[in-house]
Amino acid sequence: MRIENSFIPVRGVGETTERKLWQQGITHWDEFDGSVVGDTVADRIESFIEEGRTHLERGDVSVFTEALPAASRWRCYENVRENTCFLDIETTGLDASCNDVTTVSVHRGGETKTFVQGRDLTSQRLEDELEASSLLVTFNGQRFDVPFLETCYDIDVATPHVDLMYPCKKIGLDGGLKAIEKDLGIDRDMPDLSGRDAVRLWHEYERGDEAALETLVEYNRADTKNMEPLMEIVTDRLHETVFEAACAGE
Template sequence: MRIENSFIPVRGVGEATERRLWTEGITHWDEFDGSVVGDTLADRIERFIEEGRTHLERGDVSVFAERLPAASRWRLYENVRDDACFLDIETTGLDATRNDVTTVTLHRGGETKTFVNGDDLTVERLETELERSALLVTFNGRRFDVPFLETCYDLDVTVPHLDLMYPCKKLGLGGGLKAIERELGIDRGLPDLSGRDAVRLWHQYERGDDDALETLIEYNRADTTNMEPLLETVTEQLHEQVFEAACPDR
C-alpha cells in the first residue's frame, strides 16, 4: 500500500470514511472525483492530493507522517523503501541524563553501519546519516532510542519516524522485538541476548575485552537489520487486513 491509496491524513476523514471511499472504487488519489463525500470534504481532499503530489515529487513524506496515526505510518514505507533507515541503539542504562549510548547501528539500502562510543560515534556522523534518510524506522524508538539520542547528543531528529511497535500492536503482536521475531519466524542466528547483556558486554569491553565489543556489535546489528524483514511482513499483513479487505475486487 502506498501513500496515494490513503485519505485519512485529510482533516475530517477517518478510517470509516476512507473505507467507504475504497469500497466505492476510489482506491487511489487518481480516482477521486468528488463523489461519495460532501462538497466541503471533497474540496479538502482535492487540496490534500494536490499538495501531496508536490511533497512526493520531492521525496518528502514528513507531512503524511505528521497526519497519520502512529499505527498507520507503515503506509509510508513503500514510497521511500530505498531511503528508509532502520536504527537501533545500545546504552548503559535507561536514563539518558545519567547513562551513555554505547553503539548505534543504521541499516539502509542493504548497507549496515555501526558507530561505537569513543571511536566514531559523533553527533556529526549521526546528523549526516539521518539527513540522508527519508524515513526513520525503529522499534520502540519513539519512547526510547530517539529521545535518548536527542538528549545525549543534543540532536533534533526531524526525519519522519515509523515506530514499528505501533503497527505490530495493530496486528496483535506484542512482547518486544525478539518475541515478535520468534512469532513470525524471523531468525537472527545469535544467542538469545538481552539489554542487560548489552550493558555487561560494554563494561567488559571497557575493561579491555575486545571480543565483548564484537558480540555487542553483532547483537546491535541483528536488532537493526531484523527490523527490515519485520516491517516487510507487517506491511504485507496490514495491507491485506486494511486495504485489500475493503477492496475485494482489486
C-alpha cells in the same frame, strides 16, 4: 499499500470515511472525483492530493507521517523503501539523563553501519545518516531510541519516523522485538542476548575486553537488520487486513 491509497491524513476524513471511499472504488488519488463525501471534505481532499503529489516528487513523506496516527505510518514505507533507515541503539541504562549510548547501528540500502561511543559515534555522524534518509524505522524508538539520541547528542531527529511497535500491535504482535521475531520465524545468526547483556558487554569492553565489544556490535546490528524483514511482513499483513479487505467489502 502506498500513500496514494490513503485519505485519512486529510482533516475531517477518518477510517470510516476512507473505507467508504475504497468500497466505492476510489482506492487511489487518481480515482477521486469529489463524490461520496460532502463538498467541504472533497475540497480538502483535492487540496491534499495536489500538495501531496508535490511532496512525493521530492521524496518527502514528513507531511504524511505528521498527519497519520502512529499505527498507520507504515503506509509511507512503500513510497520510500529504498531510502529507509532502520536504526537501533544500545545504552548503559534506561535514563538518558544519566546513562550513555554505547553503539548505534543503521541499516539502509542493504548496508549496515555501526558507530561506537568513543570511536566514531558523534552528533555529526548521526545527523548525516538521518538527513540522508527519507524514513526512519525503529522498534520502540519513539519512546526510547530517539529521545535518548536527542538528549545525549543534542540533535533534533526530524526524519519522518515509523515506530514498528505500533503497527505490530495493530495486527496482534505484542511483546519485544525478539519475541515478535520468533513468532514470525525471523532468524538470528547469534545467541539470544538481552538489554542487560548489552550493558554487561559494554562494561567488559571498558575493562579491556575487545571481544565483548565485537559481540555487542553483532547484537546491535542483528536488532537493526532484522527490522527490515519485520517491516516487510507487517506492511504486507496490514495491506491485506486494512486495504484489500476494505476494498472487498469485508
